[in-house]
Amino acid sequence: MNVVVCVKQIPDPAVPGELDPQTHWLKREGKLILDDSDAYGVEMALQLATAAGGGDVTLVSMAPNGETSGLRTALAMGAANAILVSDESLKGSDALSTAKVLAAAIKRANPDLVITATEATDGYTGTVPEQVAALLGLPSITFAKKIETADGKVKVERQTEAGYDEVEAPLPAVVSVTAGVVEPRYPSFKGIMAAKSKPVDTLTVADLGLEGQVGAANARQEIISVTPAEERQAGEIIEDDGEGFQKIVAFLESKKVI
Amino acid sequence: MALSKIWVHAEFGTDKPSSITLELISKARTLADTVEAFYAGDNADAVAAELGKYGVSKLYTIDTGGNLQGVAVASAVAAQVEAGNAPDLIMFGTTYDGRDVLGRLSVALDRPVLTNASALEVEGDEVRVTEAIFGGTQLVTSAFRCEPPHLAAFRPKSFVAEAGGETTAAVEAIDAPDKGHAKVVERHVEEHSGPILDEAAIVVSGGRGLGESDKYQLIEDLAKLLKGAPGASRAIVDAGWVPYSYQVGQTGKVVKPDIYIAAGISGATQHMVGMKGSKNIIAINKDAEAPIFGIADLGIVGDVHKVLPALIEALKNR
Numbered sequence: 001m002n003v004v005v006c007v008k009q010i011p012d013p014a015v016p017g018e019l020d021p022q023t024h025w026l027k028r029e030g031k032l033i034l035d036d037s038d039a040y041g042v043e044m045a046l047q048l049a050t051a052a053g054g055g056d057v058t059l060v061s062m063a064p065n066g067e068t069s070g071l072r073t074a075l076a077m078g079a080a081n082a083i084l085v086s087d088e089s090l091k092g093s094d095a096l097s098t099a100k101v102l103a104a105a106i107k108r109a110n111p112d113l114v115i116t117a118t119e120a121t122d123g124y125t126g127t128v129p130e131q132v133a134a135l136l137g138l139p140s141i142t143f144a145k146k147i148e149t150a151d152g153k154v155k156v157e158r159q160t161e162a163g164y165d166e167v168e169a170p171l172p173a174v175v176s177v178t179a180g181v182v183e184p185r186y187p188s189f190k191g192i193m194a195a196k197s198k199p200v201d202t203l204t205v206a207d208l209g210l211e212g213q214v215g216a217a218n219a220r221q222e223i224i225s226v227t228p229a230e231e232r233q234a235g236e237i238i239e240d241d242g243e244g245f246q247k248i249v250a251f252l253e254s255k256k257v258i
Numbered sequence: 259m260a261l262s263k264i265w266v267h268a269e270f271g272t273d274k275p276s277s278i279t280l281e282l283i284s285k286a287r288t289l290a291d292t293v294e295a296f297y298a299g300d301n302a303d304a305v306a307a308e309l310g311k312y313g314v315s316k317l318y319t320i321d322t323g324g325n326l327q328g329v330a331v332a333s334a335v336a337a338q339v340e341a342g343n344a345p346d347l348i349m350f351g352t353t354y355d356g357r358d359v360l361g362r363l364s365v366a367l368d369r370p371v372l373t374n375a376s377a378l379e380v381e382g383d384e385v386r387v388t389e390a391i392f393g394g395t396q397l398v399t400s401a402f403r404c405e406p407p408h409l410a411a412f413r414p415k416s417f418v419a420e421a422g423g424e425t426t427a428a429v430e431a432i433d434a435p436d437k438g439h440a441k442v443v444e445r446h447v448e449e450h451s452g453p454i455l456d457e458a459a460i461v462v463s464g465g466r467g468l469g470e471s472d473k474y475q476l477i478e479d480l481a482k483l484l485k486g487a488p489g490a491s492r493a494i495v496d497a498g499w500v501p502y503s504y505q506v507g508q509t510g511k512v513v514k515p516d517i518y519i520a521a522g523i524s525g526a527t528q529h530m531v532g533m534k535g536s537k538n539i540i541a542i543n544k545d546a547e548a549p550i551f552g553i554a555d556l557g558i559v560g561d562v563h564k565v566l567p568a569l570i571e572a573l574k575n576r
């Protein structure tokens with residue numbers, strides 16, 4: 001079974017984000033890393049391919065400046081190869097543009113299953129998986145907390161407000177996975193060395209035949225203002241001397257909840 | 259200036275329309291002459307009656323044939339739009355099914371989406387939505403620059419649900435040309451007692467500072483004594499101590515209770531986004547530098563294993 005995993009390469013989330021003052025786009029300069037949320041998808045894909053008796057795991061990513069650091073991490077985990085779409089004209093892409101690019105790239109790999117995360121750590125629109133599925137004309141199951149494939153079907157436990165649903169769809173299909181669905185493996189030293197020579201196919205928007213249809217050229221929304229949110233002030237902070245709980249009791253009393 | 263028509267994706271909780279649905283409708287009513295809703299689920303008549311109290315004049319119902327909502331609902335709505343019955347704006351909650359339908363509809367109509375929004379304004383015929391980014395420290399306002407209908411998803415608790423503009427909502431079944439192929443085989447409901455997390459007046463949340471999964475009982479006990487709901491940081495949800503439905507934050511629930519108690523939670527931006535709107539915040543953390551203290555009305559620098567049992571004892575003895 002061949003599986004495509006969409007992996008986003010993002011700026012280190014530990015570093016505070018910044019918007020470009022001119023365009024208001026998220027600054028994405030310098031080294032990018034594999035989005036943690038997608039590490040679950042990579043692990044899931046590797047496990048499913050193994051369970052199905054083999055097949056390749058192909059990564060698909062759209063990122064600026066030909067960035068591959070995050071892809072190398074996922075290749076080191078065991079993915080076989082990667083497709084990277086990188087193009088100056090993709091700066092400022094919205095979710096639908098991103099999905100159009102990913103869908104066109106995914107088609108080239110002709111997978112049995114496509115895996116994404118439910119939402120990216122930066123940006124987090126949370127609609128890309130469903131948009132990709134719609135563009136590919138495939139069934140989709142979002143928010144998977146458990147996945148199995150058998151008999152040409154994918155069976156998923158899908159998180160819901162009240163609990164979870166068992167959902168089934170015929171393959172090929174798109175499935176988005178929640179964090180914690182599996183424990184992502186750490187790349188071994190051997191994996192890291194092997195990843196250096198694994199193929200990364202770098203494509204442009206023209207290669208995908210999407211000129212003028214994606215990126216800022218097709219942005220149909222505009223950021224008109226960015227303002228600081230009202231800050232919440234800190235109140236009283238006290239060191240617990242064994243009687244700290246009394247302070248809480250008094251606070252709850254003053255708010256008339258007890 | 260008002261829009262002429264807004265549609266809202268309606269969802270149903272356990273026994274009534276979801277609070278997010280009522281919130282969206284209440285807001286829509288202030289911005290448009292006509293508010294209609296579309297809905298795929300059971301009890302359509304009851305839903306219509308309830309939504310009518312909030313000013314919804316028509317409820318379109320859609321049969322998904324037992325499949326997930328995304329494909330079916332989007333195809334039904336898109337068919338209406340193509341047939342000329344188009345609103346100016348279609349509002350969704352940032353919910354599981356809401357996002358599915360929104361994503362599919364965005365492709366069907368070839369329209370961009372704005373998500374995670376927390377405010378909505380109409381200026382002339384320009385529709386603007388605002389989203390909080392960087393852990394809620396910056397507010398980004400965007401305007402649509404395309405033909406309506408515009409598509410946007412809003413975070414729970416962005417608007418206040420208020421009945422008004424009472425009408426009787428007519429129910430009209432509309433056809434879904436494509437029902438998709440993702441079949442719901444069985445639904446599992448996880449039991450819980452006490453108030454629902456996102457509706458509780460008091461929320462007591464625990465984090466990694468509790469040390470081990472057994473210690474979450476302290477959170478449950480305290481929540482129960484205060485007639486509140488227990489919540490959690492993602493750290494302990496990922497660790498498997500409590501189900502995902504307990505999670506507060508960017509990828510969990512947004513809560514705005516009267517009192518929020520954070521015990522052993524550091525206050526990562528992604529957690530704070532989900533609870534910053536609480537009226538009063540109490541934090542217990544052994545690290546005086548923990549970011550959670552920056553937004554707490556009362557902060558106790560101390561060990562949760564000492565403070566919580568003492569607090570529980572004191573409340574029991576009242």
Ligand SMILES: Cc1cc2nc3c(=O)[nH]c(=O)nc-3n(C[C@H](O)[C@H](O)[C@H](O)COP(=O)(O)OP(=O)(O)OC[C@H]3O[C@@H](n4cnc5c(N)ncnc54)[C@H](O)[C@@H]3O)c2cc1C
Binds near residue numbers: 508
């Ligand atoms: C895309 C994305 C989405 C996310 N979404 C969410 C979300 O929705 N919700 C969420 O919560 N997180 C979310 N996170 C994770 C978030 O970044 C933090 O990792 C998480 O909130 C940390 O949980 P915590 O505070 O329990 O753990 P930690 O950060 O490890 O903090 C534990 C705290 O406990 C204190 N402590 C330790 N021992 C004691 C003791 N004995 N007594 C008192 N205090 C003690 C420590 O001082 C520390 O401050 C998200 C992250 C990403 C990248």
Ligand SMILES: Nc1ncnc2c1ncn2[C@@H]1O[C@H](COP(=O)(O)O)[C@@H](O)[C@H]1O
Binds near residue numbers: 119121127129
């Ligand atoms: N630029 C990208 N490259 C690869 N995958 C992406 C990209 N953007 C989004 N995705 C995938 O889609 C998921 C949801 O993204 P989003 O809708 O932006 O929150 C992500 O977690 C990724 O798995």
